[in-house]
Amino acid sequence: MSIYSKRNVWCAIFLYFTLVQVGYGLNRYCLKEVDYCFTITLPQNNETLVHFRLEAPSTAGWLGLGIGKDMTGYLMIAWANDDGSITLSQREGEEGVQPLATDQQSDLQLNMDTSKINENDKFIVEFTRPLKVKGNTIKTKQDFAYAYSTLNPYDKDINAYLARHDYNGHIKLNLADGVSELSQYDRLIIAHAALMFSAWLVIIPGAVFIARFARNFLPTTWFKLHVGIQVFLSLPVIIAGSSLSFAAAGNLTFDDPHKIVGFVLFLGFFIQLAIGAIHHHLYDPKRLRTPWWTQLHWWFGRALVVLAAFQIPLGLKLYGVDMAYYYIYYIYLFILLIAFSFLSFRLWNRGQDNGFKRMRDSQDDGFKQMQNS
Incomplete structure (x- = not known):
């Protein structure tokens, strides 16, 4: 998906959240x-x-x-x-x-x-x-x-x-x-919801899909795309969305599960960026096995996305939206899970046919070429 397509999706989501809420x-x-x-x-x-x-x-x-x-x-x-x-x-x-x-x-x-x-x-x-x-x-x-x-x-x-x-x-x-x-509070909260949904369930999963499934046909550019999306797109969107929620509330309180989980996700995102930087700095193309910091980067990132998936309904409940929003969200989440499962199965099946070692080596060579470029 091009950056223009992502921008159109983002705008469509924002407009949907905004227009439907006007009564x-x-x-x-x-x-x-x-x-x-x-x-x-x-x-x-x-x-x-x-x-x-x-x-x-x-x-x-x-x-x-x-x-x-x-x-x-x-x-x-x-x-x-x-x-x-x-x-x-x-x-x-x-x-x-x-x-x-x-x-x-x-x-x-x-x-x-x-x-x-x-x-x-x-x-x-x-x-x-x-x-x-x-x-x-x-x-x-x-x-x-x-x-x-x-x-x-x-x-x-x-x-x-x-x-x-x-x-x-x-x-x-x-x-x-x-x-x-729509009051000023409503406008801020709706914008917050649109930005956070875009970040955690559109942009970040897109970066994850690229890192996991695009290495074979983008051997020298997948890493640049993955990092670029996270640093130059996810990061500013998350900061902007968090700032809007603070502006709407007027203070920083943790009197609701949505606020607590949101703060955990906010900190977790920066921790994940730091782990990713460590992984990149310590990467050894001649390694024989995956080190613990790389596995931590994988699983911590997946945990954040899963936590974000539970965070969205908490926000919908806190704002008191119609059940239609829940249905739309769960349908979208189901499609996202189906896509991830299907591509993961294809990746596993390709590994079975070609051998995991040869597949891993080709990816590492591509990563090495990217570093030397």
């Missing part, structure tokens, strides 16, 4: 994984109240809606009680701290007639609040954070303890004309 609705957004939807309507005519409608399955534990880019700051939390009543709590949240009820609960007015678990087994919460309250104002183009938990507080008190959410996310709504826009 449209009348001041409405839905978290499809759990069928949690919220609708926000600005004051009409001479009204001064913003109308909110939250809808989720009756099995929902608690529903959260925040005015801002994450579930910190101004929050509105609702849950159903055993006696059929609904608790609506206005809270103030901080990162890593249980959000506490404010002293301005009267800002929120629950509609007792429409807020209930209805005949369709849906948990409906409808309420209003002024456009501007103490410490918070809703704008025409507004960022909303949302959260969904399967664990009910089982306590009517507005300051009841809330278990950690199972799903959360962030969306920017244009409440004037009903168009849902």
